[in-house]
Amino acid sequence: MAAHGPALCLFDVDGTLTAPRQKITKDMDCFLQKLRQKIKVGVVGGSDFEKVQEQLGNDESIRQKFVEDLRREFAGKGLTFSIGGQISFDVFPDGWDKRYCLGHVEKDGYETIYFFGDKTMPGGNDHEIFTDPRTVGYTVTAPEDTRRICEELFC
Numbered sequence: 001m002a003a004h005g006p007a008l009c010l011f012d013v014d015g016t017l018t019a020p021r022q023k024i025t026k027d028m029d030c031f032l033q034k035l036r037q038k039i040k041v042g043v044v045g046g047s048d049f050e051k052v053q054e055q056l057g058n059d060e061s062i063r064q065k066f067v068e069d070l071r072r073e074f075a076g077k078g079l080t081f082s083i084g085g086q087i088s089f090d091v092f093p094d095g096w097d098k099r100y101c102l103g104h105v106e107k108d109g110y111e112t113i114y115f116f117g118d119k120t121m122p123g124g125n126d127h128e129i130f131t132d133p134r135t136v137g138y139t140v141t142a143p144e145d146t147r148r149i150c151e152e153l154f155c
Contacts, residue, residue, distance in 0.1 A: 007154075008110045010101065010135070011146065012117035012126050063089055064123060082125040090125045098129040112136055114153070116146050 063083050070081040070089070080097060084090035098115075105113065115135040117126030130137035140146045 006110050007112045007114060008105060008108075009114045009116065009150070010098075010129070011115075012098070012119070067123060082127070083119055083123055084125040098126060099132050102129070102132065102134050106134055114138065116140050116149070 067081045067083055067089050070091070074081070078094050080090075080092055080094050082090045082097070098117075102113065113135045115126070115129050115132075115137045117124075117130055117137070118140055119126045120130040120137060120139045121127060126137075129135055130139070138146075138149050140149065
């Protein structure tokens with residue numbers, strides 16, 4: 001079924017339009033090590049960031065627990081935490097989740113705003129925009145899913 005009227009497509013790029021990132025950078029590993037010194041987290045030991053990537057990428061419950069710990073530790077500080085990407089978590093000021101962009105485009109006359117994301121479950125960094133009444137959300141697991149759905153909608 002093809003879409004009618006002006007539409008806007010918003011994509012969560014990593015894992016949705018492109019292949020997911022392959023490694024945690026040394027800079028990110030350094031940041032995580034500093035964060036672990038301030039917050040009690042029993043997630044991973046050692047500094048082998050390839051093992052960290054493998055563990056975080058394969059066990060979603062570890063990242064979910066980490067995000068919950070961060071929410072408790074920083075409650076009332078004006079920060080939002082969510083699971084992001086394939087191996088990451090997101091931190092941003094309250095109200096600056098992915099819906100933030102909708103305030104900039106909702107008055108531009110789009111009949112439909114489509115959103116494609118992979119972390120659309122509660123706690124995922126795509127959830128809020130995916131469930132927002134201003135968007136039509138699609139959960140995708142690979143670039144091929146996105147392409148297939150776009151072809152169904154727009155071709």
